[in-house]
Amino acid sequence: MSSEHLERKTRPADSRRRSEPAMEPEEQDLPRQAWAFLFELMHAHMRNFPALAAEFELSPVQAHVLRQLGEAPLAMSTLANYLSCDASNVTGLVDRMEARGLVERRSSEQDRRVKMLVLTEAGAALRERLLARMAEPPEAIAAMGDEDLRALRDIMRRALKPQ
Numbered sequence: 001m002s003s004e005h006l007e008r009k010t011r012p013a014d015s016r017r018r019s020e021p022a023m024e025p026e027e028q029d030l031p032r033q034a035w036a037f038l039f040e041l042m043h044a045h046m047r048n049f050p051a052l053a054a055e056f057e058l059s060p061v062q063a064h065v066l067r068q069l070g071e072a073p074l075a076m077s078t079l080a081n082y083l084s085c086d087a088s089n090v091t092g093l094v095d096r097m098e099a100r101g102l103v104e105r106r107s108s109e110q111d112r113r114v115k116m117l118v119l120t121e122a123g124a125a126l127r128e129r130l131l132a133r134m135a136e137p138p139e140a141i142a143a144m145g146d147e148d149l150r151a152l153r154d155i156m157r158r159a160l161k162p163q
Helices: 003-010 030-046 049-054 060-068 076-083 087-099 121-134 146-160
Strands: 103-107 115-119
Touching: 049 060, 049 121, 060 076, 060 087, 060 121, 076 087, 076 115, 087 103, 115 121
Parallel strands: none
Antiparallel strands: 103 115
């Protein structure tokens, strides 16, 4: 999608209030335009996610599970909520990951009926490699100059700061 198309697509017909001063058309809806460009960049990058996951012999969903698992055990029901799927779907997914030696199920210390997922050593090592690969910026970002990269970093830091 071209930047011209994004600007036309995100520009409201005429959203100015009568009391606001006239603005250039491209200035009318800067937040929407900025978000549209950011969303398009992320969407373009995420189209490559299945290929990235395949580099590690993972499905995209398995890669998301590894990314989600980390410091502490995770209840299978919490994983189902994260993936927006039924718990029965998580069972099959975890079965395949467990067969590869990436995760193991443990009973919760608080409630033995609750199954917790824990990364194995092999799963933690694969997660580390996956996260390192995911942290590689797309060419559009990597090709930017230092000044632009600092500005982008600082803007994103402010945007992500808890309010």
